[in-house]
Amino acid sequence: MTREGCGRLGRTTVGRRVELAGWVHRLRDLGGLLFVDLRDGSGIVQLVVRDLPDAHGLSREDVIRVEGTVALREAPNPALPTGEVEVVVERLEILSHAKPLPFPVDEEEAHASEETRLRYRYLDLRRPRLQRNLRLRHRICSAIRQYLDAQGFIEVETPMLTRSTPEGARDFLVPSRLDPGKFYALPQSPQLFKQILVTSGVERYFQIVRCFRDEDLRADRQPEFTQLDLEMAFLEDPEDLFGLLEGLMVHVFRETIGVELPTPFPRIPYDTAMARYGSDKPDLRFGMEIADVSDLFAGGAFRAFAEAVAGGGAVRALPVPDGAGRSRGELGKLEEAAKGLGLAGLSWIKVADGLSSSIAKHVPEAALQAVVARAEAKAGDLVLLAAGPAAKVALALGELRLRLAREGGLIPAGAWTPAWVVDFPLFKLSEAGSIESEHHPFTSPNDEDLPLLEVEPLRVRAKCYDLVLNGVELASGSIRIHRRDLQERIFRVLGIGPEEAERRFGFFLRALEYGAPPHGGIAFGLDRWVMMLAGERSLREVIAFPKTATGSCPLTGAPAEVDEAQLRDLHIRVEG
């Protein structure tokens, strides 16, 4: 007799003799009559047990096997998919006993601290919500593979033990036993390997791959995380990739949560994103677009604003729907928040029957009207005004835009607003004042900006793009440099001399010398993607065995001390 799925029993299986096995979900002992809700991977069904004395010793989460006959219920339970039937048990075998549980596993929401949940992760994962998340994650991966396979991509594995290449984050290091004093690094991404793969004739590569970055954790950041990594040969125009990836997004959304994403996704230049949304990952689920009103205050009587414009800065306006009712106290708090974000101050205009404004004394009514018009504010709205260096104003207003939208409940539930952000700058200024890559050093500059490379590097744009979804950076990629001479020029701008370049990237530069095709690609943060589709707020809810905020694993106790002998083998001595 073969085991059947609890959740597959129903009206059509009445009268059948079945064997079931699973976990005791709940018990209702009425003395002469015992009800057991039996749970397996397919669902839950009610068992009725009579005249089996052993059964009264059952506990929740015991693993049992039963034989019995499917019968129509006297009183159906509409809350249960199998609620029309029950299984009358004739034979019962306890396969494994469960101790009293540290927390209930039959509830949708967790009723235990995260630490307890992670310590008993095998119990936590039995909860329906996490089971759903695991299955959703599998379906997403499955849909990705299905789509990319159909598009001619092949999945190739790259090493986990590799060499440290100076990328943005701190590396996890693995000491070499055979070569004392030397270390492998766990990959922050398979960046150079995938470029070498396309150079090797793998024209369409992808990999669902674990990556490691030794930085502090967040709700949306784990030290080991999974990327959908992807690279194509003969990719010169990002648009060719966008179409393909929009197809991927549409496929995954359709197959997993049944949502139809409209294509094409909007393309938003980086400068526009910063100006209108104050962010390089704009949340397009709601309006509140920031308007530039610098010209309205240039040379005007309100000195704070006029001087900002004269000094090369900007004055920008953020409309707040239905914000006109805010009290002076609330506006004061907003200004405090703005100062915390680096602004010198925050002015406001309330749009009601007439206008009232914190700067009415200094600014003519007509100018205020013009600001309101440009910010597209309606009666009942509030307009916030900030002045200063353009980048600072943009970021601060962008942050306020998000906070006010969240607080005001202006973000529609169930909305999906993907967009491509394009035309990123190639470089940025580090805190120390040196030139750094905005994306990574293998990103190709825009052809027409090449003459600026050594002269005005900060003005060079990159063939670089992010896929942004609901204000979250979901994927990031670029067209790569495929010629050694250009790659060396970039290194020079970055202050990486020929010797250092040879030492760190010699293997890669050589690969570019033997016929490297133009190529490019992208990498998705898979965990975040799953998190969004699952509607979760933390990555830990979509990773089977995640780490705590301090990088520990309460289940296994990692990280942990190791034997002295192991350290000796690795030529490691621990201080202190």
Add this chain to the structure above:
RNA sequence: GGGGACGUGGUCUAGGCUGGACUAGGACACCGGAUUGUCACUCCGGAGAUCGCGGGUUCAAAUCCCGUCGUCCCCGCCA
């Protein structure tokens, strides 16, 4: 590296500001008993906590102070 919140039986929590009748209360889980149509079963009874750890203040500390550890959130950091 910085800021904030939290830590009380197995689990979740009340109490904490305003120290004293707190002999630390409740719910769930657990144990014993009853129970033949329940489905969050019900009813009766029971056991289980030196209030994360260390120090201090005080006649007296779960409660106030300092330190430390752990968890969570945020800033920095994350090409």
